[in-house]
Amino acid sequence: QVQLVESGGGLVQAGDSLRLSCTASGRTFSSYTMGWFRQTPGKEREFVVAINWNSGRTYYADSVEGRFTISKDNAKNTMYLQMNSLKPEDTAVYYCALRSFGVARTVSNYPYWGQGTQVTVSS
Numbered sequence: 001q002v003q004l005v006e007s008g009g010g011l012v013q014a015g016d017s018l019r020l021s022c023t024a025s026g027r028t029f030s031s032y033t034m035g036w037f038r039q040t041p042g043k044e045r046e047f048v049v050a051i052n053w054n055s056g057r058t059y060y061a062d063s064v065e066g067r068f069t070i071s072k073d074n075a076k077n078t079m080y081l082q083m084n085s086l087k088p089e090d091t092a093v094y095y096c097a098l099r100s101f102g103v104a105r106t107v108s109n110y111p112y113w114g115q116g117t118q119v120t121v122s123s
Helices: none
Strands: 002-007 010-013 018-026 032-039 046-052 058-060 068-073 078-083 092-100 117-122
Touching (some): 018 117, 032 078, 046 068, 046 078
Antiparallel strands (some): 002 018, 032 092
């Protein structure tokens, strides 16, 4: 099994920055992808960004491209999401996810999930 633990959420004002972290432990894979999704009440969970752990290639949703940056620390098995120029519409619960092999943008392709961390951006 894989355990994912997120941290770093909070309440910020529009224009502020925030950094989320997600640390993975447990089962390992020779090739895998980690990603961030977010969800607001009454809406489906949506893709934000993903990184292939082996190649380092990154994939962003259009809504966050240029404002959010994903990165990783191999030694710590930790993924980061640097969120700049935050907007009220970025308010959501942010989930870390992991899948073996390549990048995917759909929820159903990720079998492993963290518990989520709340990000609230006030206007």
